[in-house]
Amino acid sequence: MPEHMSNNQWEKILKSFPPRREYLLQAFHKLQESEENQYISEEMIEHIARYFKLTKGEVFGTLSYYTLFSTKPRKSIIVQVCNSPLCHAMDKKKWISQLLQLQDKEIHIEETACLGHCEKGPVIAVNGQIISLQEFTSVQEIIKKIKSTVHGK
Numbered sequence: 001m002p003e004h005m006s007n008n009q010w011e012k013i014l015k016s017f018p019p020r021r022e023y024l025l026q027a028f029h030k031l032q033e034s035e036e037n038q039y040i041s042e043e044m045i046e047h048i049a050r051y052f053k054l055t056k057g058e059v060f061g062t063l064s065y066y067t068l069f070s071t072k073p074r075k076s077i078i079v080q081v082c083n084s085p086l087c088h089a090m091d092k093k094k095w096i097s098q099l100l101q102l103q104d105k106e107i108h109i110e111e112t113a114c115l116g117h118c119e120k121g122p123v124i125a126v127n128g129q130i131i132s133l134q135e136f137t138s139v140q141e142i143i144k145k146i147k148s149t150v151h152g153k
């Protein structure tokens with residue numbers, strides 16, 4: 001698992017990208033996935049802004065536009081629950097509201113816009129891996145699948 005990074009590690013990651021705006025999203029991805037708590041901190045935003053010669057507001061604005069990025073620390077298993085109308089129109093949509101209320105010490109639940117797999121809906125992404133909720137008969141089964149996807153059991 002990634003650890004909390006130092007300023008030098010952030011700088012090293014940033015320098016792996018040309019300091020041009022079109023590389024901003026790639027830098028966000030790399031920084032976020034390299035950070036232990038899988039988020040982009042206020043301090044990181046300052047480094048990003050300096051490197052790309054943008055204001056902190058511009059960086060934060062871009063960051064907060066995309067639901068795949070977080071500015072708050074997250075748990076080790078990130079479950080993004082599609083909350084777009086199409087997934088809500090599907091059979092088994094009850095799993096969405098039940099998952100959104102889930103309290104688990106390992107699992108971070110967050111809502112997201114369309115994950116691009118509407119035909120399998122409703123869907124979730126577990127650390128980026130898409131899982132259709134169609135096949136499940138209980139939330140417990142879904143939680144078991146989430147954990148086995150990450151831990152391989």
Ligand code: FES
Nearest residue numbers: 082087114115118
């Ligand atoms: S609406 Fe849910 S994946 Fe597209």
